[in-house]
Amino acid sequence: MRIVFAGTPQPAVPSLLALASSVHELVGVVTRRDAALGRKRVLTPSPVAAAAEKLSVPVIKADRLDDEATSAIEELDADLGVIVAYGGLVRDPLLSMPRHGWINLHFSLLPRWRGAAPVQHALIAGDRTTGASVFRLVPELDAGDVYDEVVYDIPRGQTAGEVLDALADRGAALLRDVVDGIAAGTAVARPQRGEPSFAPKLSLVDGTLDVTAGADALVDRFRGTTPEPGAHLTVEGQRLKVLGAHRGPDLPPAERVPGRIIARGRDILLATADGTVVLTRVQPAGKSAMAATDWWRGLRRDHLDVDHGGVS
Template structure:
């Protein structure tokens, strides 16, 4: 079949690479425009754009598909494939490919419809998540699904590591569905179950709530790592938390209070303490929490907020 693939972040690259290696032809790749990145604010293409260039596939950049509608309609396309493109597909482009569009979504739909399904699944304490390939409709992630896979989340996975795994396993899943659609053997089923929403995370979502049980605190830290990144406040300073763990065999500490003990940095929660392993004070590079704590005044008793 002749395909159009729309995607932007690194999580969409494995799907593009897998489809490019298949018997199908990718006639265009659609991605978000290049944006300023890094301290020097250099204009940088999306990871999908860079991979498409490596593959020699023509790239169209657009914030919304409507911006390039005049370039798409003349193309003869059998199927559109979307993986984390970052914008909705609306009529008439929704029905422009002969078979419409399919979407690879990183959740077990209808749980966690929206922009940040992996992050919300971890923050909520879900034991498993997965990926679903479904038929795109006007509603938010509401279409009938063709295939899915289930993945245990585990007790220590971050959103970044889990999304990396799902992007690779999901690439194989979307390729199987494309093959089935080409062969006429694909079977779509309606979504069933309780709908939950996964909106894009804000900075407030990344603020640690020390008054919660340690499992919830740890889940939030993992769910917002690497983006937008967990943080807490100590006085007027913002401290980013890059890595932490649930402390074992330790006595409770008042919520938000830090204890330095035997080279460990412990912070109290509503239940057991959380051990800080790697942090980043404002204006500094990431460092071990123990090194950071050693640089504090001996008589200081920080309380985080």
């Protein structure tokens, strides 16, 4: 088949490479426009654009699939559209333009966590199992019939970035198999079953670590917002990025003041409502990332209290 691929971030790259190495013809790639990155705001191609250029595949750069992008895609005369984390909606007439329509690789077990940030929301919610699904794209958000899925048991302590990396590889193999099945006429899609839940895009405030919650909930939020949008505490009016954390030992209730940071042996402990979290790596405002022990040593304090109960 002639395939047009739409995707933008790094987790979409394994799928692009899987299709490029398949028996099918990759006739074009759609990705978002170059973005200004870093302190110097250098215009940088998306990971998918960079990979497509190395493959010598024509690239269409568009932040939304408007009339201009639709016309460019129509000229590709694709049999199938494949989308993986593109970052924009596919609507008619583009939705029904390829002969076999569009399919989407989504990083959850649908109908759980429809939306832009399924892995992040799964971890924040404390899910211990997730996966990837390939489904037929329809006008309603992530609601199409599912061709196939792969289940992933989340290892203890993995962050959203690490889970996405794992699902990107597993999902690419799943996607290639579904595409082969569609080409052969053997692929069968089934309606989604169960009550859907939704995973909207996260903002910076979603990374706030609330110490009035329990230690497990705080660690789950840290994992779900790492690396993006980034977990943080507010300490003495400054944002402290938390780059590494895990569940800590219990403290006597008299010593466990929610929001208080103390040192115990080699551990830097953040007390919560029902336990502690070990901070292992942090980044103070205006400084480079460092081990939490080095940060604490430089403070020369017996303890430190998080501002406003940890909510900024």
